[in-house]
Amino acid sequence: MSKNQHDRAHHAKKASGVGDPQCFRGEAGQAKFKNGDKVRIRDLPDIFYTRCQVYTRGAVGRITKVVYESPAAEDEAWDNTDHPEWFYSVVFRQHELWPDYPASYKNDTLETEFSERWLEQA
Amino acid sequence: MPSPSRSALMRHFDLVGQLQPAYHQPQHAPYPDAIDHAKYRALLRSSHDVGGEPDVPIEWEEKEEEQWEANTFATCECLAWRGVWSAEERRRRQNVDVGETQYLALPYYGRWLLSAARIIVDKQYVTLTELVNKIDEVKSRYEQKSAR
Amino acid sequence: MSDTHKAAPMVDEVSDFEILEMAVRELAIEKGLFSAEDHRRWIEYVHTLGPLPAARLAAKAWLDPDFKKLAVADGVKASLAVGIDWINGPPTKFGTPSDYCSFRVLEDTPKVKHVVVCTLCSCYPRTILGQSPEWYRTPNYRRRLVRWPRQVLAEFGLQLAADVEIRVVDSNQKTRYMVLPLRPIGTEGWSEQQLTEIVTRDCLIGVAMPQPGVTSNAKRPVHPAVHPIHTGH
Incomplete structure (x- = not known):
């Protein structure tokens, strides 16, 4: 629902007995990426709101799980649920994220989720 | 509503003076050509995005919950349950829209509470006048109770 | 000792947050945004967690x-x-x-x-x-x-x-x-x-690992509440 005068119960109706994000299943079309894909995090302009942490921008990681379909947080932050996307869990090597990460801990990793718009094939 | 004393007001100005943004420049509201890409990005950043910022070790503590904190959590979840906002709207308002100073200087549930007050005004369920009058009414209810 | 060196909490007897919390909850209920019963049920639900x-x-x-x-x-x-x-x-x-x-x-x-x-x-x-x-x-x-x-x-x-x-x-x-x-x-x-x-x-x-004989979190200072929650029992 994208209009101001929307039905307040729109989410309750859609998600009751089903759950969220389960209620958006089947609405995002074909997933662009799959498990194991190497992806780079895009550096889209920051304005007003995002849940894509700046520390991940430009970094290359690997998809470990295609998690669910949901509207992106950037749209849900204004209660807009018109365009669900696929979400992915991505693992990074810590030294990919932080140039000063100690070399003696080269196995350390970090995992976090992204909506599809934030990813490009690496 | 009792009037504040001049000295209370002076203390207010002293305190507000300490709330200036940390990015000190000789001139606030600078000329547009003073803002390069790096400064623009820093200023437009979502204030909740703190991962990786340097900080010093602190003592890890537990905290007992205040009754008003539990009530605030329930109010915010009920507002979402009944469709006044989505949880993501709440997060945007309480973690980013509040701005850097309130984000870092208010208690955790203080921000939840302020954003709940703000949403019912912004979405025109109550007027700001009604909110102000209600706060005043609740306050005087308490003052009467403690005067007894 | 870390509990004692701290200043007393800087709040009046009834804090501004308590006043505002009541004001917002009462207005939301008066305007029918949710019911008092909804709120009560949510508090009850949280107590079960x-x-x-x-x-x-x-x-x-x-x-x-x-x-x-x-x-x-x-x-x-x-x-x-x-x-x-x-x-x-x-x-x-x-x-x-x-x-x-x-x-x-x-x-x-x-x-x-x-x-x-x-x-x-x-x-x-x-x-x-x-x-x-x-x-x-x-x-x-x-x-x-x-x-x-x-x-x-x-x-x-x-x-x-x-x-x-x-x-x-x-x-x-x-x-x-x-x-x-x-x-x-x-x-x-x-x-x-x-x-x-x-x-x-x-x-x-993930900040601790289980050990035989250890059944509680590491002991840390606890910041007390001024008006703690009533659990109703």
Whole structure:
């Protein structure tokens, strides 16, 4: 629902007995990426709101799980649920994220989720 | 509503003076050509995005919950349950829209509470006048109770 | 001693937050945004929450390899076995608005140790773990854990070998996480109940590891409430 005068119960109706994000299943079309894909995090302009942490921008990681379909947080932050996307869990090597990460801990990793718009094939 | 004393007001100005943004420049509201890409990005950043910022070790503590904190959590979840906002709207308002100073200087549930007050005004369920009058009414209810 | 050197809390007898909280709740109810009954039910629901179901889930997974597989593959489904229905349990019947219904169980191995943070707010699986601890909500924990996890874990008393992979999981979208820690040695033949008791909240976040005989979180200073919650019993 994208209009101001929307039905307040729109989410309750859609998600009751089903759950969220389960209620958006089947609405995002074909997933662009799959498990194991190497992806780079895009550096889209920051304005007003995002849940894509700046520390991940430009970094290359690997998809470990295609998690669910949901509207992106950037749209849900204004209660807009018109365009669900696929979400992915991505693992990074810590030294990919932080140039000063100690070399003696080269196995350390970090995992976090992204909506599809934030990813490009690496 | 009792009037504040001049000295209370002076203390207010002293305190507000300490709330200036940390990015000190000789001139606030600078000329547009003073803002390069790096400064623009820093200023437009979502204030909740703190991962990786340097900080010093602190003592890890537990905290007992205040009754008003539990009530605030329930109010915010009920507002979402009944469709006044989505949880993501709440997060945007309480973690980013509040701005850097309130984000870092208010208690955790203080921000939840302020954003709940703000949403019912912004979405025109109550007027700001009604909110102000209600706060005043609740306050005087308490003052009467403690005067007894 | 750390409790005593602090100044008394700087609040008047009734704080501005308490006044505003009452004002907002009363207005929302008067305007029909939700009912007093809704609010009461939510408070009641929150009182039923705590880390026990997640601890039981871990204990079950240690005892039953098939259940462990299910837990790692489908955390929401596995939660049903410990009495937590992510979707229909909360009064909404569509999950809690803030915690959603996507739940992953992160399995530690001798070579991988998980630890959870939410750098953007303090997302936490309240549905199965209860309310988050205050330190988890601090900007300090959120700033540092993603970049200096070994230092932060050391402050919590966890020192890990250099070749162990520390995997920090930043809970930034709709999935909520619990750590399934390694079952410690010295617990052979223990019952589900005995095992559940050593899986503390901190173990489930990933800043501690279960040990035989340790049934509570590390002792830390507690900041007291001025007007603590009434639990109604």
